[in-house]
Amino acid sequence: MGIDLSNRVAIVTGAGAGLGAAHALALGRRGAKVVVSDVNAEAAAAVCAQIEADGGEAMAVGVSVTDRAGVQAMCEAVLARWGRIDILVNNAGVLRDKTFAKMSLDDFQLVLDVHLMGSVNCTKAVWDVMRAQNYGRIIFTTSSSGLYGNFGQSNYSAAKMGLVGLMQTLALEGERNGIRVNCLAPSAATGMTNGLYTAEDLAGLDPSLVSPAVVVLASEDAPTRAVLLAGAGSFEQAHVTMTEGVYLGAGEAVADTLLQRLPEVARRDRETVPDRGEAQYRHEVGKLVARTEAA
Numbered sequence: 001m002g003i004d005l006s007n008r009v010a011i012v013t014g015a016g017a018g019l020g021a022a023h024a025l026a027l028g029r030r031g032a033k034v035v036v037s038d039v040n041a042e043a044a045a046a047v048c049a050q051i052e053a054d055g056g057e058a059m060a061v062g063v064s065v066t067d068r069a070g071v072q073a074m075c076e077a078v079l080a081r082w083g084r085i086d087i088l089v090n091n092a093g094v095l096r097d098k099t100f101a102k103m104s105l106d107d108f109q110l111v112l113d114v115h116l117m118g119s120v121n122c123t124k125a126v127w128d129v130m131r132a133q134n135y136g137r138i139i140f141t142t143s144s145s146g147l148y149g150n151f152g153q154s155n156y157s158a159a160k161m162g163l164v165g166l167m168q169t170l171a172l173e174g175e176r177n178g179i180r181v182n183c184l185a186p187s188a189a190t191g192m193t194n195g196l197y198t199a200e201d202l203a204g205l206d207p208s209l210v211s212p213a214v215v216v217l218a219s220e221d222a223p224t225r226a227v228l229l230a231g232a233g234s235f236e237q238a239h240v241t242m243t244e245g246v247y248l249g250a251g252e253a254v255a256d257t258l259l260q261r262l263p264e265v266a267r268r269d270r271e272t273v274p275d276r277g278e279a280q281y282r283h284e285v286g287k288l289v290a291r292t293e294a295a
Contacts, residue, residue, distance in 0.1 A: 003219045006031035009082045010218060011074070013065050013122055014092030016043025019141075019188050019207045021050075023089050026211035027218060028056035032087065035078050039064045039092070065092045065118030068125075075125040085126045087137045087218045090119035090163075100154045108155040115141075115159035120166070127174075136179035137218045140167050142227060144185050147238050160185075164227060164240070171225040172276060180224035182217045185238065186210040187231025204232045242280065244270035247287045 010027045014020040016038030028034045028051035036051070038044040041062025048060035059081065063070040078085055094114045096107035119140055130136025145153045146160025164183055171181040188210050189202040213230040216222060229236040245265050248254045258265070274280065 003030055003215055005087075005215075005218065008032045008086040008218070009035070009078060009084050010087035010089065011035040011037055011078065011085060011122070011126070012089040012091055013037045013118070014039075015047055015089075016040045017047075019186055019210060020089070020091040021047045022188075022207035022211045023091060023214045024058070025050060025054070026208070026215050027087070027089075028054060028058060030215055031056070032218070033057040033082055035059055035061060035074070037061045037063055037065075037074060037092075065090075065122055066113050068121050071121045071125050075129070079129065084133055085129050086133075086135060087139075088122060088126050089139045089141075089214055089218070090122055091141050092118055093141065095153075096155060097152045099152050103155065108158075111155035112159045112162075115156070116162045116166075119163060123166075123170070127179075130174070130179050131177040134178045136174065136177070137222055138167075138170065138174075138179065138181045139214060139217045140164075140181070140183045142167075142183040142185045144187070144229065147185060147227070167227075168225060168240075168276075175224065180217075180222045182222065182224060183227045184210070184213055184217060185227060185229045186213075187229075209233050239273045241268070241271040242274050242283065243268055244272075245283075245287075247291055249291070 005027060010032040012020050012024040012027065012034060015024040015036040020038065024034045024036050024047055034051055034056065036044045036048045036058055039062065041060065044060035044062055048058040051058035061074045061077070063074050065071060075085060092114060094111060096103070096111050098107065123138055126136070140163040142163045143156065143160040145157045146164065149157055167181050167183045174181055187205055188207040189205040209232055210230040213228050213235060217228065227238040229238060243266060246261055248257055
């Protein structure tokens with residue numbers, strides 16, 4: 001095995017079952033010391049015992065990612081035991097699926113609190129530690145529902161796409177301190193997908209088939225600002241792109257012209273992946289300057 005995580009300390013949230021448990025076990029097999037974090041303390045302890053039975057080192061923590069004080073206390077306990085935190089896998093999540101018309105705002109808020117703010121709470125707790133040691137690997141769990149939408153999951157989709165934006169900025173801010181930040185969009189049969197898909201659809205979607213992507217994103221040679229998709233032994237990458245577009249200038253008729261030329265605006269043959277948000281402004285001003293110089 002080429003990827004060696006010995007002497008690395010990893011925290012995996014929502015690791016009492018499903019994807020989180022698979023990730024924790026995979027990291028443990030690669031030599032990482034693993035913090036198995038879950039709101040269910042007994043489930044976390046069971047996964048911790050599995051890692052130790054395989055010859056690894058682990059500690060179990062029963063805490064909700066929405067509990068800021070609890071998350072901070074967990075990180076302090078990890079530092080007291082192992083002296084560093086190298087890897088954070090933000091995996092904890094819940095579902096409250098309904099169409100937007102029938103969804104309560106409480107259910108919308110809960111999903112954002114767990115997926116988005118829970119990831120923020122955990123990342124904030126380790127951020128200064130990683131900056132001080134000039135090393136860190138942070139993984140956010142996004143979803144194809146966030147990237148592409150999914151009927152009945154407006155709360156989940158909003159939270160998951162929010163994590164992509166968080167990743168984009170933290171990857172830029174963490175670069176100088178050796179912190180690499182990425183997203184993982186998994187497809188797996190877990191407690192969160194029970195009842196959503198048929199048995200046939202879920203066949204072959206074992207959570208352990210996603211975990212190799214986590215091992216890569218936790219490794220020393222991990223990329224940064226990647227959105228990696230994984231499921232059923234297959235791996236893909238998603239990109240937020242910008243098309244070449246068209247220059248229309250100013251005037252009352254621009255809206256009418258834009259409506260007519262939207263298919264041209266949407267053409268993807270010359271699309272790019274911007275390196276940061278300001279790339280849009282550079283692109284648009286560049287077209288304006290070129291048009292002005294040509295006039």
